[in-house]
Amino acid sequence: RKEVEQDPGPFNVPEGATVAFNCTYSNSASQSFFWYRQDCRKEPKLLMSVYSSGNEDGRFTAQLNRASQYISLLIRDSKLSDSATYLCVVNRDGGSQGNLIFGKGTKLSVKP
Amino acid sequence: DTGVSQNPRHKITKRGQNVTFRCDPISEHNRLYWYRQTLGQGPEFLTYFQNEAQLEKSRLLSDRFSAERPKGSFSTLEIQRTEQGDSAMYLCASPLGRSSYNEQFFGPGTRLTVL
Numbered sequence: 001r002k003e004v005e006q007d008p009g010p011f012n013v014p015e016g017a018t019v020a021f022n023c024t025y026s027n028s029a030s031q032s033f034f035w036y037r038q039d040c041r042k043e044p045k046l047l048m049s050v051y052s053s054g055n056e057d058g059r060f061t062a063q064l065n066r067a068s069q070y071i072s073l074l075i076r077d078s079k080l081s082d083s084a085t086y087l088c089v090v091n092r093d094g095g096s097q098g099n100l101i102f103g104k105g106t107k108l109s110v111k112p
Numbered sequence: 113d114t115g116v117s118q119n120p121r122h123k124i125t126k127r128g129q130n131v132t133f134r135c136d137p138i139s140e141h142n143r144l145y146w147y148r149q150t151l152g153q154g155p156e157f158l159t160y161f162q163n164e165a166q167l168e169k170s171r172l173l174s175d176r177f178s179a180e181r182p183k184g185s186f187s188t189l190e191i192q193r194t195e196q197g198d199s200a201m202y203l204c205a206s207p208l209g210r211s212s213y214n215e216q217f218f219g220p221g222t223r224l225t226v227l
Binding site for chain 1: 114145147152153154155156157160168170201203205214215216217218219220221223
């Protein structure tokens with residue numbers, strides 16, 4: 001089993017749609033969880049950290065289910081500018097200094 | 113702009129040549145990470161420094177790869193006798209603050225093409 005698995009995508013949605021990305025991770029000791037966004041040929045950029053209680057930032061909502069080792073990202077009212085690859089990321093171990101493990105990413109294309 | 117800079121941004125080299133990349137992390141932060149990203153994949157961890165000490169190396173880091181961080185400031189990643197399989201984006205990352213959550217912020221990367 002891969003350490004971090006994501007929906008393979010791509011997701012092609014119209015503007016205004018709601019889109020959900022799912023991710024599972026294998027290491028139950030992981031303590032930190034993130035969603036990064038990556039535009040074509042650019043570096044990954046932190047979109048949001050994912051907290052145990054779930055968290056929201058504008059149109060973006062992230063959820064964490066530790067029992068199922070499952071992370072999700074919901075984008076509401078999608079914009080053309082949301083088109084990018086979304087990377088699910090997990091801190092490899094239970095400490096605060098471990099390296100990050102990335103999923104392969106899910107590509108989102110938002111069309112007019 | 114995350115404050116992490118990398119040079120060069122692009123490097124084209126012939127197979128068998130040596131290349132060196134540089135990363136200048138967010139100032140005054142003691143942790144620095146190197147990752148590699150190939151087409152269609154997420155970034156993969158290569159190595160990690162705390163100050164000048166290299167604390168962890170991935171199995172991806174073969175004998176041809178070496179990384180240094182003299183004086184705990186900038187870091188260099190050298191690849192000797194490059195192979196076509198080394199073609200990738202090499203990313204450097206630094207935590208922004210002292211959060212225990214370990215958010216990492218990436219530089220723009222160095223895109224290596226080995227011909």
